[in-house]
Structure formats: structure tokens, C-alpha cells
Amino acid sequence: xxxxDAISIxxxxxxxxxxxxxxxxxxxxxxxxxxxxxxxHNIEDGGGPFAAAVFDADGRLVAPGxxxxxxxxxxxxxxxxxxxxAAGQRLGTWNxxxxxxxxxVTSAEPCAMCLGAVPWSGATSLVTGARDADARAVGFDExxxxxxxxxxxxxxxxxxxxxxxxxxATELLQHYLRTGGEIYNG
Numbered sequence: 278x279x280x281x282d283a284i285s286i287x288x289x290x291x292x293x294x295x296x297x298x299x300x301x302x303x304x305x306x307x308x309x310x311x312x313x314x315x316x317x318h319n320i321e322d323g324g325g326p327f328a329a330a331v332f333d334a335d336g337r338l339v340a341p342g343x344x345x346x347x348x349x350x351x352x353x354x355x356x357x358x359x360x361x362x363a364a365g366q367r368l369g370t371w372n373x374x375x376x377x378x379x380x381x382v383t384s385a386e387p388c389a390m391c392l393g394a395v396p397w398s399g400a401t402s403l404v405t406g407a408r409d410a411d412a413r414a415v416g417f418d419e420x421x422x423x424x425x426x427x428x429x430x431x432x433x434x435x436x437x438x439x440x441x442x443x444x445x446a447t448e449l450l451q452h453y454l455r456t457g458g459e460i461y462n463g
Contacts, residue, residue, distance in 0.1 A: 286349045286359060289322050292341060302336045305404050308382045309442040311338070313406065316384045316449045319343040325461075326415075326453035327384050329356040331364035331400070334378040340364035347459055357383055357391035361398040374399030384446045385412050386439070389420025395430060402436040406446030415450045416460040 292298070295311075295318065302308040308330065315328035325344030333339055342360025346352060360381065365371055373379040381400040383391075385407040395403055409419050423429060427437040454460070 284351070286345050286351055286354045286362075288341070288359070288363065289319065289324060289343065289345075289348070291318055291322055292343070298341070299338050302332060302338065304336070305380075305382070305438055305441050308332055308336065308380070309384075309404060309406055309446075311341075312382050312384050313442055313445050313449060315341055315343050316446070320449065320453050320456070320458060324348055325356075326450050326458060327356040329360040329381060329383040331360050331373065332380045332382060334380075339373075339379065340367050346461055352462070353390065355388065355391050357381065357387055358394055361394055361400075365398075370399075372397075372399040374401065378402070380404060382441075384442075384449070385409075386419075388412075388417075389422050392422055392426055396433050396435060400435060402438070403430060404438045404441050406440070406442045407450055408440070408443065408447075411443070411447040411450055415454040418462045 312328045312330050316326055320326055325346050327344040330341045331339040340360055340363035342356045342363055344356045345354035368376045370376055378401040380402040382404040386405045386409045412419055430437050
């Protein structure tokens with residue numbers, strides 16, 4: 278057993294080498310294309326089939342995140358949590374709202390844990406690819422989420438845009454399953 282002195286969730290070493298990582302992404306489709314590219318890289322590297330990124334109001338990447346549950350031995354290392362934490366550290370704040378409008382783009386709808394993190398992050402917008410049902414179809418347990426969760430976020434002033442790149446996001450989930458990726462919390 279390792280000593281208990283700190284927790285660590287590192288981004289994978291391939292991430293900074295992604296071509297055009299910090300290029301401006303003017304549309305939600307452009308932003309989702311980057312997030313889905315991160316999913317493909319992460320699967321190839323042995324990580325989970327999920328990615329997320331925080332963008333500023335001008336479509337500039339603040340911070341990416343990929344699922345690190347298995348490599349980091351950390352059940353909380355979901356892509357959304359990693360992206361939110363990395364964005365906060367980059368901006369020097371625990372609340373993104375204090376630094377202007379920010380959009381969280383995720384390859385799949387958030388699980389129960391990540392859904393809870395969205396309003397606390399200060400994000401003003403959430404863009405999702407695959408649906409909850411798509412992740413469950415390959416074996417992931419997304420937890421107990423309230424019906425109408427997207428309306429609940431909207432009531433908090435968080436815009437929700439669903440199904441951006443859904444077909445590709447779902448195909449990547451299925452690819453992960455076909456290639457023997459570990460289904461944790463299944």
C-alpha cells in the first residue's frame with residue numbers, strides 16, 4: 278500500500294502533442310471534434326472512453342480532461358472532473374464563473390457525480406455528445422440522476438446543448454468495448 282501523503286491525477290503525456298490543441302474553436306461542433314479526438318487518443322493509450330474540455334467565451338481551450346479512472350486508480354478521475362480541476366488550476370480559481378463565461382464540452386452526458394460538479398464549477402454552458410443511454414448500453418453505470426436534469430441545470434442559468442457529435446461519440450464508446458476496454462462501475 279502506498280503512503281497517504283497526496284493524491285495525484287496526471288494528464289497523459291501524449292496530451293500536449295495533440296495537433297492544434299490550443300487553436301481557436303469557434304463553434305460547439307469544432308469544440309466537440311477536439312473532445313472526441315481526445316477520446317480516441319485516450320482509448321489508444323489505455324484510458325477510459327471519455328473526454329471533456331473547458332473553453333472560454335471566445336472558444337479558446339482553457340483546459341482539457343480525459344478519463345483517468347483506471348490509470349490513476351481513482352474513481353473520481355472522470356474526464357469532466359479532470360477538465361474542471363485543470364481549468365481552475367490554470368485560471369487560479371475554484372469557481373470558473375469568477376473568470377467569465379465558460380463552456381464545459383463532454384463526450385457523453387455527465388454521470389451522477391459529474392452532473393453534481395457542473396453547477397459548482399461555475400460553467401455557464403454544458404455541451405454533450407453521447408447520451409446517458411449510449412454509455413449504459415456498453416456497460417457503464419451512470420448512477421442515479423434526476424429526471425429532467427437538463428432543466429434543473431437550465432434553472433441554475435446553465436445552458437445545456439445535447440447530442441453534438443453523438444454518432445461519433447457513441448461509436449467511440451462501442452469501439453472501447455470491442456477492443457476490451459475495462460468497464461469500471463458496470
